[in-house]
Amino acid sequence: MNLTKRRFLQALIALPFGLREASAQGLTGDRLNSFTRAMGRFQDLRLCFGSCNYQNHSQDYWKRIAKQKGDLWFWLGDNIYGDTRDVNILDAKYRKQLSSPYSQFKENIEVDGIWDDHDFGEDGANSSYPHKEISQKLHLDFLGVASDSPRRAQKGVYHTREELNGAVKFYFLDTRYFQSEEKGSSNGLLGPQQWNWLENEMAESTAKINVFITPIGMLLNRLFVTEDWAEFPEEKERLLSLVEKYNLSGAFFMSGDKHFGSLIKRGWERNGSKVDYFEFQSSGLTHVAPKTQLKVVKKFYGKRNTIIEKNFGQIDFYREGDHFFMVWSLFSLESHRRLTRVFYLDRDGIWQRP
Numbered sequence: 001m002n003l004t005k006r007r008f009l010q011a012l013i014a015l016p017f018g019l020r021e022a023s024a025q026g027l028t029g030d031r032l033n034s035f036t037r038a039m040g041r042f043q044d045l046r047l048c049f050g051s052c053n054y055q056n057h058s059q060d061y062w063k064r065i066a067k068q069k070g071d072l073w074f075w076l077g078d079n080i081y082g083d084t085r086d087v088n089i090l091d092a093k094y095r096k097q098l099s100s101p102y103s104q105f106k107e108n109i110e111v112d113g114i115w116d117d118h119d120f121g122e123d124g125a126n127s128s129y130p131h132k133e134i135s136q137k138l139h140l141d142f143l144g145v146a147s148d149s150p151r152r153a154q155k156g157v158y159h160t161r162e163e164l165n166g167a168v169k170f171y172f173l174d175t176r177y178f179q180s181e182e183k184g185s186s187n188g189l190l191g192p193q194q195w196n197w198l199e200n201e202m203a204e205s206t207a208k209i210n211v212f213i214t215p216i217g218m219l220l221n222r223l224f225v226t227e228d229w230a231e232f233p234e235e236k237e238r239l240l241s242l243v244e245k246y247n248l249s250g251a252f253f254m255s256g257d258k259h260f261g262s263l264i265k266r267g268w269e270r271n272g273s274k275v276d277y278f279e280f281q282s283s284g285l286t287h288v289a290p291k292t293q294l295k296v297v298k299k300f301y302g303k304r305n306t307i308i309e310k311n312f313g314q315i316d317f318y319r320e321g322d323h324f325f326m327v328w329s330l331f332s333l334e335s336h337r338r339l340t341r342v343f344y345l346d347r348d349g350i351w352q353r354p
């Protein structure tokens with residue numbers, strides 16, 4: 001990556017804060033030295049992401065996210081609120097978003113993403129939504145996906161993407177197109193076709209870091225009205241078992257949907273021993289969960305792991321030989337609040353918080 005003078009200066013400015021956060025997380029000794037060296041140069045990849053964007057609300061926040069000078073922007077669903085069975089209305093809402101300050105933002109960054117219910121069609125939409133194919137075309141047009149992309153020829157918008165010469169692999173999962181009307185059934189979330197594809201992609205992966213992007217929450221149990229993998233327990237178990245079966249290195253999850261941001265940790269059995277899995281949830285670019293839910297959310301997710309303000313996420317990847325570090329930052333769009341976590345990838349390919 002070319003370090004322009006401006007970006008290099010930004011890295012220097014960020015350094016003291018990064019180190020302060022790292023020490024607050026207990027990073028010490030060799031690891032701290034190693035991290036310091038890694039922080040001494042600019043990150044190898046900066047990914048910014050968010051979800052839940054109501055196109056009628058102010059879009060001024062794009063200027064704030066643009067300041068991060070990210071390499072990538074990922075939409076994690078509810079990219080607009082379509083909420084219609086009239087495809088002309090859906091199209092008009094996408095066009096409204098594309099004529100907002102977002103159009104300027106996307107000129108300077110590479111964009112990718114996935115959909116959730118509201119942009120797929122309507123609240124809680126599943127495979128019974130009648131305009132799946134047209135909705136898929138509008139979604140891919142919105143993301144600027146090439147006309148010859150395989151995503152244009154398949155059913156559903158699942159896909160993978162590799163960065164840093166294949167060291168990082170992102171799996172974008174479609175939890176809408178194939179979702180059954182009945183919750184709980186096996187294959188009811190991803191569908192057989194997407195499962196086959198996913199297992200092949202996992203089996204073939206040579207990436208050091210494998211990132212699963214799912215609009216709805218993955219690791220935790222269901223939180224009152226929200227949608228989660230927990231409603232399809234067999235599929236949740238299946239995904240985690242496949243991570244184990246293919247011994248995927250550096251696995252973690254990203255999600256949106258819930259209208260607050262959270263850094264989530266959950267213990268799980270892996271190859272006979274207990275490991276921690278992590279999920280980075282950023283949701284609510286233009287609106288947040290109602291105040292009446294604050295208490296429950298803070299209790300369920302942990303006050304120190306949660307920002308219940310409009311927010312976006314950022315993941316910085318640092319590579320130093322065979323070593324990988326990752327810094328997660330959850331930024332409020334309403335205040336100066338920022339939650340940070342530092343991770344390093346151990347020899348077994350499992351993320352550890354120092």
Ligand SMILES: [Fe+2]
Nearest residue numbers: 052078118257
């Ligand atoms: Fe939403």
